[in-house]
Amino acid sequence: MKLIFDKSVKGRRLTILPECDVERELLPEGERRAKKPLLPEMSETDISRHYTELCKQVHGVNDGFYPLGSCTMKYNPRINEEMAALPGFAGIHPLAPADAVKGCMEVLDTAASYLCEISGMDEMTFQPAAGAHGEFTGVMLIKQYHVSRGDTKRTKIIVPDSAHGTNPATAAMCGYEVVNIDSAPDGCVDLDALKAALGDDTAGLMLTNPNTVGIFDENILEITRLVHEAGGLCYYDGANLNAVMGVVRPGDMGFDCIHMNLHKTFSTPHGGGGPGAGAVGCKEFLKEFMPASALLSLMKGDAAEHIQVRSFMGNFLVVVRALTYLLMLGREGVPEASINAVLNANYLMQKIKGTFTPAFDRICMHEFVLDVADFKKATGLSALDVAKSLIDYGMHPPTMYFPLIVHEALMVEPTETESRETLDWAADVFRKLYQLGFDDPEYMHASPHGTPIGRPDEVRAARNPVLRWVPEG
Amino acid sequence: MNIPADLKYSNDHEWVKMEGDIALVGITDYAQSELGDLVFVNLPEVGDDAVAGEAFGDVESVKAVSDVLSPVNGRICEVNEELLDAPELLNSDPYGAWIIKVEDVDGLDDLMDAAEYEAFIATL
Numbered sequence: 001m002k003l004i005f006d007k008s009v010k011g012r013r014l015t016i017l018p019e020c021d022v023e024r025e026l027l028p029e030g031e032r033r034a035k036k037p038l039l040p041e042m043s044e045t046d047i048s049r050h051y052t053e054l055c056k057q058v059h060g061v062n063d064g065f066y067p068l069g070s071c072t073m074k075y076n077p078r079i080n081e082e083m084a085a086l087p088g089f090a091g092i093h094p095l096a097p098a099d100a101v102k103g104c105m106e107v108l109d110t111a112a113s114y115l116c117e118i119s120g121m122d123e124m125t126f127q128p129a130a131g132a133h134g135e136f137t138g139v140m141l142i143k144q145y146h147v148s149r150g151d152t153k154r155t156k157i158i159v160p161d162s163a164h165g166t167n168p169a170t171a172a173m174c175g176y177e178v179v180n181i182d183s184a185p186d187g188c189v190d191l192d193a194l195k196a197a198l199g200d201d202t203a204g205l206m207l208t209n210p211n212t213v214g215i216f217d218e219n220i221l222e223i224t225r226l227v228h229e230a231g232g233l234c235y236y237d238g239a240n241l242n243a244v245m246g247v248v249r250p251g252d253m254g255f256d257c258i259h260m261n262l263h264k265t266f267s268t269p270h271g272g273g274g275p276g277a278g279a280v281g282c283k284e285f286l287k288e289f290m291p292a293s294a295l296l297s298l299m300k301g302d303a304a305e306h307i308q309v310r311s312f313m314g315n316f317l318v319v320v321r322a323l324t325y326l327l328m329l330g331r332e333g334v335p336e337a338s339i340n341a342v343l344n345a346n347y348l349m350q351k352i353k354g355t356f357t358p359a360f361d362r363i364c365m366h367e368f369v370l371d372v373a374d375f376k377k378a379t380g381l382s383a384l385d386v387a388k389s390l391i392d393y394g395m396h397p398p399t400m401y402f403p404l405i406v407h408e409a410l411m412v413e414p415t416e417t418e419s420r421e422t423l424d425w426a427a428d429v430f431r432k433l434y435q436l437g438f439d440d441p442e443y444m445h446a447s448p449h450g451t452p453i454g455r456p457d458e459v460r461a462a463r464n465p466v467l468r469w470v471p472e473g
Numbered sequence: 474m475n476i477p478a479d480l481k482y483s484n485d486h487e488w489v490k491m492e493g494d495i496a497l498v499g500i501t502d503y504a505q506s507e508l509g510d511l512v513f514v515n516l517p518e519v520g521d522d523a524v525a526g527e528a529f530g531d532v533e534s535v536k537a538v539s540d541v542l543s544p545v546n547g548r549i550c551e552v553n554e555e556l557l558d559a560p561e562l563l564n565s566d567p568y569g570a571w572i573i574k575v576e577d578v579d580g581l582d583d584l585m586d587a588a589e590y591e592a593f594i595a596t597l
Contacts, residue, residue: 165537384509401536407507407597458535459561462512 001057001452004050005469008040016044038471057452059396060271065418065426067348069367069399069411070164070212072242072264073271079328080267080321089320094312108313111323112279118334119238119258120251121281126314127291133309134259134278135170135206135237137291140307141257141282142204142233143174144289154203154232160189162213162403164239167206176203183405187213187360189223202232209236209253210243210365212403212411214345224254233257241265242415243342243366246335257282266322277318340416341366344423348414351427355434356386359406367413370398371406379437381444383408386433388455389447393429474594475502477568481581482590483544485526488568489584496545496578497571498523500532503594505567508534511560516552517573523547525580529573532563544584547575 026032042050059066066073084090092101112124128134139157146154157171158179168178181193188211205227210216217223224234236255242265250258262268263276270276282290291309313319329337342365349358349368358364359371372383387397387410399411414423436444448454476482481489486504490497505511513533523529528540529549551574556562562570585593 404537404539459510459512462533462535 001053003469004040004042004047005038005471007046007050008042010041012041012043012046014042014044014047058272059391059394064394064396065414065422066396067398067412067414067426068396069214069369069413070239070402071270071399072239072261072366072413072415073396074242074264074267074415075417076267076269076321077325077328080324083324084317084320089317092316104316107320107323108316111319111326114323114326115260115279116281118245118249119236119241119260119281120249120253120255121258122284123287123290124279124281125291126277126279126316126319127308127310127312128259128278128280129310129315130263130274130276131239131259131261131278132166132170134261134280135166135235136173137278137280137307137309138235138257138259138282139170139174139176139204139206140309141280141286141289142235143176144307145233145286146203148289151231153201156197156199156201157203158194158197158205158227158232160207160211162187162211162405163206164208164212164237165402167237171206183211186362187211187215187405188217189219191219191222191226194223194226198226198230198232200231202227202230204233204235204256206235206237207255208238208240209250210240212240213360213369213406214240214243214364214367214411214413215360215362216243216365220253228254239264240366243338245338246331247338251281251283257286262318262322267325268318268321275315275318277315277322279319279322337416338366341414344414344416344418345412347420348412348423348427351423352430355431356410359409366415367411369403369406370410370412372408372410375434375437376408379441381437381441383410385445385447386410386437389433389436389444390429391448392450395426395429474506474591475568476587476591478587480568481544481584481586482593483542483584484593485542485544486594487542487544489544489581490568490571491578491581494576494578495550496547496575496581498544498573498575499571500541500563500567501590502567505564508532508539509536510534511563514556514560514563514572516554516557517549519549519552521549523549523573523575525583532560541572543573543575545575545581546579547577549573550576 061073061075088103092104115124116122128137155177156179157176158181159167160183161180162183171178179197181197182190184190209220227234233256234254236250236258238258238260241260245265258281260279262279263270263274289307291307345364345366345368349364356370356372357374359369372386376382383400387400390397401409402411486501488499488501511532511534515531517529523543523546525543525546527543529543530541531538532541553572
């Protein structure tokens with residue numbers, strides 16, 4: 001399809017912007033740009049059609065099944081949007097006086113207290129903009145803690161080899177040396193490898209539980225005890241919280257701080273820029289290092305101790321949506337959602353079994369990993385080919401080639417918001433594709449057949465990305 | 474799977490070829506086929522120490538970034554800068570596209586020969 005710039009017609013206008021009702025003030029000479037910006041000139045009709053056309057070329061949760069492992073692509077209830085659109089929430093200004101935004105402060109406080117209850121933490125901040133930002137904030141808390149005690153020999157963060165790629169990246173961004181430890185054959189932390197890695201240079205451990213292969217680490221209390229004994233702190237990556245929310249609390253597992261992805265677990269928009277929100281929680285003893293609004297800190301005169309990772313209170317309207325979700329589910333609904341997420345994953349795994357093989361053949365949590373290696377040996381078709389073929393059935397592919405400890409991995413997370421009929425249909429599609437791989441591998445290798453773009457040239461996309469429209473001539 | 478008989482192999486899928494006292498190091502055909510199309514390579518500096526089992530650089534494929542571990546001890550005396558512009562050589566000619574050259578080589582005896590490496594990848 002044409003780019004919006006290709007559709008632009010010189011002089012075409014639309015009238016959705018209101019009349020300016022304040023006096024026009026020009027920037028001082030020298031601060032103004034010399035040339036007009038290159039903006040597309042279009043009518044409202046044509047803009048509307050342009051974006052509708054774009055919508056038809058993507059696949060979202062509202063289009064169909066989206067089992068993207070580790071991303072928790074659950075349905076986002078419409079009432080979240082209704083609440084976030086209320087003028088009292090949508091129309092506030094970050095510099096409004098505190099007594100004019102008491103309702104908004106109550107939203108933040110209430111959401112914080114619920115999330116503290118769910119995570120087993122004592123304090124919560126909404127400042128981080130998304131998950132990796134939350135990780136960064138959490139590990140900075142660990143760093144501030146050690147530094148505040150003068151314990152500067154702690155230079156290493158331990159990360160299991162099954163971790164999300166963001167974990168080692170976060171540790172490195174915070175100035176730590178990353179120590180990778182191998183997983184045990186069951187995908188859990190290898191206690192001997194952990195013991196060998198721990199020492200008086202250990203700043204902390206970053207871990208998800210359930211882990212990235214969808215298995216709850218049964219040694220979790222032993223793991224966090226070992227780290228604490230070595231003087232390190234334990235960071236919980238909340239990416240997989242959807243498996244256990246309201247059932248088990250990371251704080252009770254021995255973790256000292258945590259981030260939660262409101263855009264995964266708490267049903268706020270995810271992908272396409274979200275925006276996300278990476279709420280970060282911590283135990284009482286880390287509270288003094290938590291990010292705070294720079295403004296509030298200055299007013300209180302204690303800006304020095306706090307880290308600051310974003311302006312104001314973060315993505316406030318995302319918190320409104322997450323709180324709406326929590327209030328709709330209530331005390332009984334929160335654990336029920338997790339229990340159903342686990343049930344759905346196990347149901348789908350059992351229905352696929354006999355064709356594609358689970359990498360770990362045991363009861364899983366909210367997601368499971370298929371190992372396509374045997375299928376590849378038999379047919380020459382890879383996890384990528386299976387993923388591409390699913391697109392023709394109107395299913396978003398699962399996460400591919402992650403975790404790295406499974407070579408031909410497809411990571412499937414159905415979430416609790418899918419019906420039994422959808423899961424039966426999805427299992428059917430997987431089973432059909434397994435057979436198709438033996439019957440017509442060429443057809444499958446050329447999939448997808450029914451999309452505007454078949455197989456993008458990934459090498460060229462990585463090496464020579466074209467990210468900007470440039471006018472001709 | 475191409476496994477030349479005259480090379481030595483590590484269980485992290487690097488190969489070593491001795492040319493006089495200098496060791497040429499690259500990634501195996503199996504490694505490039507598992508990684509998929511390579512798009513970027515990060516090389517070490519000449520003069521860096523190579524430590525067996527530790528990363529001296531990394532390669533990025535369309536799937537993931539992976540460390541490349543040194544199969545031997547020694548000192549890096551040359552890096553193949555051609556790969557910076559043409560990482561696809563690691564896919565098309567894995568045993569021609571050496572990544573680093575190492576001098577003062579030590580630890581060759583711990584590596585596998587071609588038959589052992591072939592048996593090793595059959596178990597994966």
